[in-house]
Amino acid sequence: MIEGYDAVKYYRPTNLDDALKLLAGDPDARCISGGASLVAMMNADLVQPSALVSLKAIAELQGIRSFPDGLIVGAMTKHQIVANDSRFTGGLEVIRSAAANIGHPAIRAVGTIGGSISLADPSADYPAALVAAEARIEIASHRGRRFVPAHEFFITYYTTALEPDEMVVAVHLAAPPGASVSAYRKVGRTEGDFATASVAFCGAFSGGQCTFARVAVGGCGDTPVRSAEANALLVGASPNSASVARAAEALVGACDPVDDVRGSADYRRLLVRRLLPRVFAQASQKAAN
Numbered sequence: 476m477i478e479g480y481d482a483v484k485y486y487r488p489t490n491l492d493d494a495l496k497l498l499a500g501d502p503d504a505r506c507i508s509g510g511a512s513l514v515a516m517m518n519a520d521l522v523q524p525s526a527l528v529s530l531k532a533i534a535e536l537q538g539i540r541s542f543p544d545g546l547i548v549g550a551m552t553k554h555q556i557v558a559n560d561s562r563f564t565g566g567l568e569v570i571r572s573a574a575a576n577i578g579h580p581a582i583r584a585v586g587t588i589g590g591s592i593s594l595a596d597p598s599a600d601y602p603a604a605l606v607a608a609e610a611r612i613e614i615a616s617h618r619g620r621r622f623v624p625a626h627e628f629f630i631t632y633y634t635t636a637l638e639p640d641e642m643v644v645a646v647h648l649a650a651p652p653g654a655s656v657s658a659y660r661k662v663g664r665t666e667g668d669f670a671t672a673s674v675a676f677c678g679a680f681s682g683g684q685c686t687f688a689r690v691a692v693g694g695c696g697d698t699p700v701r702s703a704e705a706n707a708l709l710v711g712a713s714p715n716s717a718s719v720a721r722a723a724e725a726l727v728g729a730c731d732p733v734d735d736v737r738g739s740a741d742y743r744r745l746l747v748r749r750l751l752p753r754v755f756a757q758a759s760q761k762a763a764n
């Protein structure tokens with residue numbers, strides 16, 4: 476080692492227990508999934524981990540498992556795997572759609588769901604979709620396992636409910652009530668950019684009218700934005716109802732967007748007003764087919 480420089484240790488455990496022991500033994504160690512963001516952050520000196528714990532060789536973290544009551548997505552599942560998996564149907568299609576909207580093919584081939592949500596960029600695609608789908612995040616440490624609802628997992632900008640010795644193991648998606656539908660729309664500055672604003676919708680329709688609705692907005696606050704008022708206004712609505720515009724206003728009222736390189740706060744509010752009717756109509760159309 477060159478004098479005056481600290482070497483970053485690199486571990487590649489083959490089971491979860493060993494990975495959790497490594498994290499417990501060093502508060503400055505970090506998991507590395509695809510490295511899509513972490514390596515760039517290290518290059519920019521934004522983080523200086525003492526050790527990297529690669530999750531690549533841990534079988535438990537890989538892939539998507541079906542259960543009668545839903546899907547479990549392992550933390551190391553890459554965006555392209557989710558984007559191409561036909562099991563994400565109905566109310567869970569929103570997850571597949573969010574994955575397909577992430578970056579461009581090279582990013583989707585490297586980035587993982589565990590890495591994306593642990594980074595907790597509020598303009599990322601998964602967070603709003605997972606909140607709308609009422610996902611639960613499975614977290615492990617050497618102290619045991621716990622589950623956190625997606626809307627409680629995201630605390631603020633780049634901050635999650637994870638303690639330093641914890642890692643995301645999987646995302647649990649319960650199959651929403653029968654005949655549910657979902658849709659996701661994002662507006663970014665360019666193809667492959669993070670969202671200036673995004674809206675995720677999960678719900679159901681009967682006779683053209685919405686019977687339940689869960690909406691979440693990305694890119695318009697420090698965490699995915701929810702509004703119980705907007706959800707309530709959508710129930711009983713059809714795509715042309717005036718209450719859809721009222722729901723969009725309620726959603727805009729719950730947002731706290733910033734002015735940044737991706738757009739002004741006012742532009743983001745405008746996007747939410749435009750995107751909610753679109754995802755609602757898209758979901759309604761899916762229900763009718």
Ligand SMILES: Cc1cc2nc3c(=O)[nH]c(=O)nc-3n(C[C@H](O)[C@H](O)[C@H](O)COP(=O)(O)OP(=O)(O)OC[C@H]3O[C@@H](n4cnc5c(N)ncnc54)[C@H](O)[C@@H]3O)c2cc1C
Binds near residue numbers: 601
């Ligand atoms: C050019 C570019 C464009 C992008 N565009 C988009 C976009 O449009 N939309 C979008 O949503 N995302 C976008 N991303 C983000 C990308 O999709 C990745 O999801 C994200 O960078 C995380 O990458 P990763 O999975 O390789 O995690 P890493 O980079 O390996 O890790 C990211 C962070 O999460 C921690 N971590 C990783 N795995 C776990 C775990 N299981 N448990 C606990 N902590 C963990 C790491 O310690 C690190 O702090 C883009 C990234 C790049 C580089």
